[in-house]
Amino acid sequence: MYPGLFMALLAAAAFSARLAFAAAPVSPETESCLDCHRQIHPGIVAEWEKSRHARITPAEALAAPRAARRLSATAVPPALEGYAVGCFECHGLRPGDHADSFEHNGFDIHQVVSPGDCRTCHPEETSQYAENLMSRAYGNLAGNPVFRDLEHTILGRLRPAKGKPAIEPAAEPTRAEGCYSCHGTKLRVVGKERRTTELAGELEFPVIEGWPNQGVGRVNLDGTLGSCAACHTRHLFAVKTARQPYTCKECHVGPDVPAFKVYEASKHGNLFSSHAAEWNFERVPWTVGRDFTAPTCAACHVSALVTPEGRPVARRTHRMNDRLPWRIFGLIYAHPHPLSPDTTVIRNTAGMPLPTDLSGKPAEAFLIGSEEMERRRRTLQAVCLSCHGGSWVNGFWARFEHTIAETNAKTRDATAVLEEIWKAGLAAGPAGGGSPFDEPIERRWADVWLIYANTIRFASAMAGGGDYGVFADGRYRLNQAVAALEEWHRERRKPKAAGKP
Ligand code: HEC
Ligand code: HEC
Ligand code: HEC
Ligand code: HEC
Ligand code: HEC
Ligand code: HEC
Ligand code: HEC
Ligand code: HEC
Structure with missing residues (x-):
């Protein structure tokens, strides 16, 4: 009845079957991340290796038949096209835009990969998500005095007082673990810390207030809203x-x-x-x-x-x-x-x-x-x-x-x-x-x-x-x-x- 689409679906099935066995080449930068992180974060690397990001390059994804296309971009920057989407391809994107960018073993990277980064390859999902109530879940609560008042009466501490009890405002950790665990927190870089590591000696990392958090309306360090990982857990993104x-x-x-x-x-x-x-x-x-x-x-x-x-x-x-x-x-x-x-x-x-x-x-x-x-x-x-x-x-x-x-x-x-x-x-x-x-x-x-x-x-x-x-x-x-x-x-x-x- 719909022969065009039917053929496209058959082609799609053949495409998926082929990709299941293919291994994608890794960029030299990501190769370097993997050298260390395979040892310190085997959980992260194993999840990434199982993901489609590790198995399919943007160029291959762009060649997929229309109906089975998982990439909404019509083109991606040439430097990204031919490699697997690895550690550096996400954590190294748009270094100038992220307040948490830091120098790390010779690379400028950031910890909090945001919808602004995913947009490079997934622009349609990112634009649509920006029009979803979920992306505004932080401001819709924190920026509305009536709802803030509701929050205060639920999270605050009731202290006995003459007449009606007084309510002491909740502290930041309580708010982050309360309403904003789902709605998303507002992230802020509040300093730097040095940590001595076995593998790479002394390293410096940004300290991020409000993190970790994967609430749907999180306010990110590049100004974008939301966390795609709320539903697409890192690093499987399945x-x-x-x-x-x-x-x-x-x-x-x-x-x-x-x-x-x-x-x-x-x-x-x-x-x-x-x-x-x-x-x-x-x-x-x-x-x-x-x-x-x-x-x-x-x-x-x-x-x-x-x-x-x-x-x-x-x-x-x-x-x-x-x-x-x-x-x-x-x-x-x-x-x-x-x-x-x-x-x-x-x-x-x-x-x-x-x-x-x-x-x-x-x-x-x-x-x-x-x-x-x-x-x-x-x-x-x-x-x-x-x-x-x-x-x-x-x-x-x-x-x-x-x-x-x-x-x-x-x-x-x-x-x-x-x-x-x-x-x-x-x-x-x-x-x-x-x-x-x-x-x-x-x-x-x-x-x-x-x-x-x-x-x-x-x-x-x-x-x-x-x-x-x-x-x-x-x-x-x-x-x-x-x-x-x-x-x-x-x-x-x-x-x-x-x-x-
Ligand atoms: C992918 C198939 C599928 C879709 C899509 C779907 N349903 Fe169903 N739905 C079922 C099946 C199967 C049953 C079980 C029927 C039975 O009880 O024998 C069911 C049962 C129901 C029942 C019976 C509930 C009960 O316990 O009496 C309602 C009402 C219902 N569906 C409404 C909807 C509505 C409304 C939508 C769309 C918003 C929807 N369904 C979408 C498959 C589907
Ligand atoms: C020379 C080894 C080495 C290389 C190369 C390396 N890392 Fe790391 N990385 C580390 C160590 C050690 C830590 C600290 C782990 C800890 O304290 O939990 C770390 C931590 C991190 C963190 C977490 C920061 C934090 O605040 O906890 C991220 C994100 C990260 N690395 C990403 C990368 C990326 C992306 C690359 C490649 C561009 C990379 N790393 C290359 C050794 C390395
Ligand atoms: C498709 C993009 C993408 C790729 C590829 C990717 N990451 Fe991430 N990474 C993310 C996102 C998204 C987060 C979660 C940040 C958040 O929302 O809080 C994250 C978080 C992290 C964290 C902090 C999470 C924690 O639990 O401490 C580390 C460390 C990290 N990534 C390392 C890596 C390493 C190493 C690789 C390569 C094996 C890698 N990432 C590949 C997107 C990516
Ligand atoms: C450099 C390009 C690039 C970036 C950046 C990128 N992706 Fe992807 N993404 C891909 C490619 C390529 C695929 C595999 C497409 C295919 O299978 O045809 C993919 C697939 C996916 C899938 C589908 C996985 C499945 O099981 O079907 C999800 C979900 C996804 N990406 C989410 C994200 C999120 C969230 C981010 C940001 C944290 C992100 N991606 C960043 C290129 C990218
Ligand atoms: C059978 C189809 C069906 C399934 C399955 C279903 N929903 Fe719904 N959902 C509906 C319908 C119908 C409405 C009412 C539409 C409207 O608000 O106009 C709705 C409304 C909603 C709303 C809107 C609430 C609001 O205030 O506007 C949310 C959120 C929601 N669903 C979440 C979920 C979640 C989470 C699940 C799975 C646990 C789920 N839905 C499963 C059909 C479905
Ligand atoms: C991390 C928490 C979180 C997860 C996970 C989550 N949601 Fe939501 N969702 C929210 C919050 C918070 C809002 C309300 C935002 C607001 O009203 O400002 C919301 C709103 C919605 C709405 C209303 C959107 C609109 O624009 O009207 C729908 C529909 C919905 N969620 C469906 C889903 C479905 C389906 C899933 C799973 C695939 C899901 N959500 C996963 C927290 C979450
Ligand atoms: C477990 C996750 C979760 C927590 C914790 C949570 N919320 Fe929500 N909130 C949601 C979801 C999901 C929705 C969307 C419901 C829907 O659309 O049906 C929502 C929607 C809202 C909205 C509607 C905003 C709008 O204008 O669209 C308000 C107000 C709100 N929540 C207040 C609060 C307050 C106050 C707290 C803390 C006392 C809180 N929430 C804690 C999940 C959560
Ligand atoms: C509230 C949950 C939720 C959030 C948040 C979310 N997604 Fe999704 N996403 C889904 C669901 C559910 C699907 C599966 C849609 C389908 O079955 O067609 C999906 C599918 C995708 C796919 C296609 C996968 C494929 O195999 O074709 C991509 C790419 C993707 N999302 C990217 C993103 C990006 C980028 C963000 C952040 C801007 C994001 N998503 C945020 C729920 C979410």
């Missing part, structure tokens, strides 16, 4: 790893963002657990039916997918919101996806940097419109439709969008109670200059949207339904929390009412 749900689980496990937990409990997750050993996680493009028969996170959100006869199902994207009409992670309500990956630019009608009002009204000027939502819905549904009938998918979608409306309405009920509490002066809300997150009753309110409403939506979206949507952090807990808020309010109103003649 597509096989990125396609496994465990890679995403490192950060998307909840209970506030329980994508992995609901996936694991879903039919898709069950089929992955039962049959992944028979699937092919290496082939590019990933062929539905032949390589796998139930989706992982990557299949629904990232991968280039084709049918066995070569018909395209979905284009690969590192700008993962291509397939996301909604932002289901409620802050505090679910809403259409933001226009810009930099969410600090958003203002709601109260002037706060939040995508909705406290009443749930979306900050429309900063969010995608219905046409774009429809386009993204179709892009994601095309993936479902490679394994499911239209009625199944439409039925699923109607329920999912109902769940968005249902959980937003329940969040509104809880927020209305808290607004009464603030109005009555029983807690200090934002109108009076207080934090909306620090007092015990406000923390109970945050449970409603941050944990329960989000869990219910993730369970619905990722077809994991079941217990996560109901008893485990789902509707059961949500109603308990709303009932507790109402009771707390009712009890505090009593003495006033009784005191009146």
Whole structure:
């Protein structure tokens, strides 16, 4: 039916088979790195040797048939073309751009290889990733005063004080190990240290604050954002790893963002657990039916997918919101996806940097419109439709969008109670200059949207339904929390009412 693509796929298979046996020549610089590092870091060298970077030169990769091309560059600098992508080809790139560049046994190298370096050979992935919310995860948190306040109430130390407890700010190591372990830290060179080594005598290294870290929005020493190693662990950089749900689980496990937990409990997750050993996680493009028969996170959100006869199902994207009409992670309500990956630019009608009002009204000027939502819905549904009938998918979608409306309405009920509490002066809300997150009753309110409403939506979206949507952090807990808020309010109103003649 698609003879051109079919032939291309056959050629691709032949190409992969040939490369499996080929050894790529190593540059003289990398040869020198290997001489020492084979002895001091056998783990690193072994991983690199197994990687495609060690086996395929950019020139060979550029010659691959279109459908099987793993290199998005149309050309790479001539000096890099004919050698394996070795230690020096990454750690020696753009020495002038990295604040952590240092002289090391005769070479100018840097420790933190950044998306700016990967861009040399993988420009499409790098540009797309820059438009993914993940690349902005540091600034979206650290640059938003409302979210910083939430961070402070979660990571800080509660000290007893008169009235309400005071919160002591968390120290840098706590922040780096807390929120910013996933969101990414801001790296900074803070000095140099000398170390005496057995192999090479005294050597000098830069000291980097905020490192090690492989958060998705890390602010790098060349100013670029993110860490490709968040999903492509160094030094294997294997597509096989990125396609496994465990890679995403490192950060998307909840209970506030329980994508992995609901996936694991879903039919898709069950089929992955039962049959992944028979699937092919290496082939590019990933062929539905032949390589796998139930989706992982990557299949629904990232991968280039084709049918066995070569018909395209979905284009690969590192700008993962291509397939996301909604932002289901409620802050505090679910809403259409933001226009810009930099969410600090958003203002709601109260002037706060939040995508909705406290009443749930979306900050429309900063969010995608219905046409774009429809386009993204179709892009994601095309993936479902490679394994499911239209009625199944439409039925699923109607329920999912109902769940968005249902959980937003329940969040509104809880927020209305808290607004009464603030109005009555029983807690200090934002109108009076207080934090909306620090007092015990406000923390109970945050449970409603941050944990329960989000869990219910993730369970619905990722077809994991079941217990996560109901008893485990789902509707059961949500109603308990709303009932507790109402009771707390009712009890505090009593003495006033009784005191009146
Ligand atoms: C003469 C031996 C030698 C050569 C050649 C050499 N290294 Fe090293 N390298 C070392 C030693 C020793 C260390 C320190 C290991 C330690 O303390 O953990 C080191 C450390 C490093 C580090 C980690 C720095 C840190 O702060 O811990 C990186 C990255 C590195 N080398 C990359 C390279 C690259 C890339 C090359 C080739 C361009 C190279 N090295 C060549 C011996 C060498
Ligand atoms: C494809 C690019 C690439 C190649 C090739 C490469 N590295 Fe790296 N290396 C990275 C990235 C990315 C990191 C992780 C930096 C981060 O994100 O924190 C890293 C980290 C390191 C570190 C510090 C990590 C640690 O656990 O201490 C050392 C040391 C290192 N590389 C040495 C080497 C050596 C030796 C080679 C050659 C065998 C090599 N690298 C080849 C990209 C590369
Ligand atoms: C000098 C060019 C060059 C640089 C720099 C480079 N790569 Fe690669 N990359 C390649 C080549 C060549 C391949 C093999 C392509 C093939 O198999 O056809 C590859 C393959 C890959 C793959 C696919 C592996 C697989 O299992 O299919 C990933 C993922 C990857 N690179 C990530 C990175 C990341 C992340 C960086 C930066 C830390 C980086 N690369 C830097 C040239 C480069
Ligand atoms: C285990 C990893 C992890 C940790 C730790 C973590 N987050 Fe997140 N955070 C995520 C993920 C994953 C998302 C995206 C959820 C989604 O899109 O469904 C996210 C998204 C967010 C957002 C949305 C930002 C925006 O505008 O898009 C905020 C705010 C946030 N987190 C706050 C925090 C705070 C505050 C902390 C620390 C108290 C924290 N996070 C700790 C993984 C983490
Ligand atoms: C190191 C932590 C980490 C890993 C690993 C990770 N994520 Fe994320 N992800 C985040 C954070 C943090 C955010 C939220 C960023 C924000 O809102 O500012 C996020 C956001 C997202 C989004 C929303 C993107 C958008 O533009 O709307 C998607 C989709 C996503 N992740 C999917 C995945 C998938 C699929 C994987 C595995 C292949 C994965 N993530 C691996 C931390 C991670
Ligand atoms: C949130 C997880 C995540 C991050 C971060 C990420 N990737 Fe990927 N990447 C994936 C997934 C999943 C795939 C597999 C796509 C597929 O199956 O078509 C992939 C595939 C690739 C491939 C193609 C591999 C092949 O064999 O064709 C390259 C090259 C690549 N990524 C480069 C990068 C670069 C460069 C960065 C940093 C700018 C990056 N990735 C950041 C998840 C990620
Ligand atoms: C069967 C396909 C499918 C699989 C498998 C899947 N997802 Fe999703 N995912 C969806 C759908 C549908 C949505 C909702 C789309 C929307 O937000 O408009 C979604 C939404 C998301 C979001 C967006 C949250 C937000 O706030 O906007 C993240 C993050 C996410 N998934 C991560 C993951 C991770 C991690 C995995 C694997 C553990 C995974 N997904 C597995 C279909 C899938
Ligand atoms: C690669 C194939 C594949 C893709 C892609 C896929 N699914 Fe599935 N899905 C399956 C299989 C197989 C089952 C198990 C059917 C059964 O129970 O007999 C399943 C089951 C389901 C279920 C049943 C859950 C339950 O326990 O009742 C839902 C709902 C579902 N899928 C929705 C979706 C949606 C929505 C998408 C796209 C966002 C999607 N699927 C993408 C293969 C796929």
